[in-house]
Amino acid sequence: MFQAIVSASTLRDALDSVSVLVDECKIRLNEDELAIRAVDPANVGMVDLTLDAAAFESYEADGGVIGVNLSRLEDIAGMANTGDLVHLELDEETRKLHIQIEGLSYTLALIDPDSIRQEPDIPDLDLPATIVVEGTHLDRGIKAADMVSDHIGLRVDEADETFHIEAEGDTDDVDLELGRDDLIDLSAGPADSLFSLDYLKDMNKAIPSDAEVTVELGEEFPVKLHYEFGEGMGHVTYMLAPRIQSD
């Protein structure tokens, strides 16, 4: 049993955060929240999303799992205007999801959850540095790195108490330095890791520009990015594996 009503913008933010990594996913319809965990085909990037029951206008679920085509569901959510509510109802017998938006009814065929890649376990890492940064700063650093390289470095300078988003190209280098005044919070520690820029660009696309992003970082360790949406009732954690530094 699953029946819910949610604002189109909250639904879109939720779907976007997952669709940057995978085309299909399992959605867990837990009693108190909707939850998605997914990993990209190359096992480099993971996402862990929860949307609390309180984020919905109404929410009733009993723990089922459905498989969905994300781009299809995003297209449907895209038919709604910003203020519109989206009604979702699962038909257990036909295994179809009925979606209603202001007089528009859409019947979405679901995918067998067993045919979808297994949900990953997001490792519980204890990373030494934590940076809280505005989404716009992160966006600026990623755009700058993209001018010179396919890789991006995230680094904390413990002495200066600064966070660096940097990239080294064949001839040119770029470095965005963010100090205490630019950051929302900084808990410095030994942290310097290199990542694939493509993945971080995709994750960044889903992060609302007004979001506060918590970055957990170590030395040649995965990075965790955490942000909230839906008035704090939607939670996204991305984890991205590091590239080996070659210098």
Next chain:
Amino acid sequence: MFQAIVSASTLRDALDSVSVLVDECKIRLNEDELAIRAVDPANVGMVDLTLDAAAFESYEADGGVIGVNLSRLEDIAGMANTGDLVHLELDEETRKLHIQIEGLSYTLALIDPDSIRQEPDIPDLDLPATIVVEGTHLDRGIKAADMVSDHIGLRVDEADETFHIEAEGDTDDVDLELGRDDLIDLSAGPADSLFSLDYLKDMNKAIPSDAEVTVELGEEFPVKLHYEFGEGMGHVTYMLAPRIQSD
């Protein structure tokens, strides 16, 4: 003899309604109106346009016929700003159309009308259902149908007094239901026909979003779409042949 002055936006609305179906057309320069009838190469969609002499700032014509390249004429009209007036004057000897827009003179070579496909007779059908709907609703239904299929169904539910824009895909279905409250007017009757979505999408592109569209519909019969522009002095009727339903 043909000499006329018309607002750029009225001219553009007129040209757009025809150019979605054909690249070239005959324009009849009647004494009291400018008139175009055209059918697409596959004989599936027809358009019948009239623009009253009163829609022009000034209009003088004596019943000639000219052949024009529509995209060329649209490009020229596109050079005008919204408030600009377009001056049109036919040079009978050179068979060229002189177009003037705020100091810009354009000399357009005309096409021999005899080389253009014959104008269709728009059949005078007596269709059992008539729906008057806002252009924005039609647009929404067409966009929704486009997510799942190449065909679109238009149907009246006589019992519920509702108009349905619907489509059946391989796995997913979509149905926009418009009741009396959503419609400007409904004269219910037995009406359920299937159409090629490509044609309806093209016609829909030309319909101004604030237009009221009158839809005349039957059972497996052509649909007629009628709307006005140019402050009610321009009239467009589209007719679209049905596709055979397969169920």
Next chain:
Amino acid sequence: MFQAIVSASTLRDALDSVSVLVDECKIRLNEDELAIRAVDPANVGMVDLTLDAAAFESYEADGGVIGVNLSRLEDIAGMANTGDLVHLELDEETRKLHIQIEGLSYTLALIDPDSIRQEPDIPDLDLPATIVVEGTHLDRGIKAADMVSDHIGLRVDEADETFHIEAEGDTDDVDLELGRDDLIDLSAGPADSLFSLDYLKDMNKAIPSDAEVTVELGEEFPVKLHYEFGEGMGHVTYMLAPRIQSD
């Protein structure tokens, strides 16, 4: 030695005026101005740019020459917001240009100036007609010509005291007539020349829409286009070779 601070918008206007003709250029870091001269690979279009020291927030230079990749430098300037200041500093030893914009550091590898095509001498022509026209009028004439031809004619009618931007296509013609009322200034003289539209379109892209453009013109002679930017402290002169008229 070179160290300067300049507004992002002034830097962008300067770079754009040169990058429409060439990919790489020499920049002369004179004591009282930054100067660029360049000619396109086909030797058809030339640009002569100077940006006075007064156009900078601060400017220190001693006459060096650097070679730069223009699109790279434009990308970096594109990272700045409109109000941002761009800090430029030359590292003589590493031959790299350090660029700083609001916490973002970019290290740009320079190009050996000797590997860049030689700077042209801009001939000092005494052309018989001078027209001063708003950038928007020039833009309109170029767009109109582009509808019918690959060439564009610029002509002064001495008797009517009008400036004509015109083009002859295979079947259609276009003529934008600008009289004394449309022009900022006109010093009439015998002037009628034909140019490649592609070059003029590129030059026009760089001209700010609110610029006053001074056009110097003769009979089958090159045209000179002059405009200013950066509050009158940046100066651009384009020179474009004529095409031979065939009538």
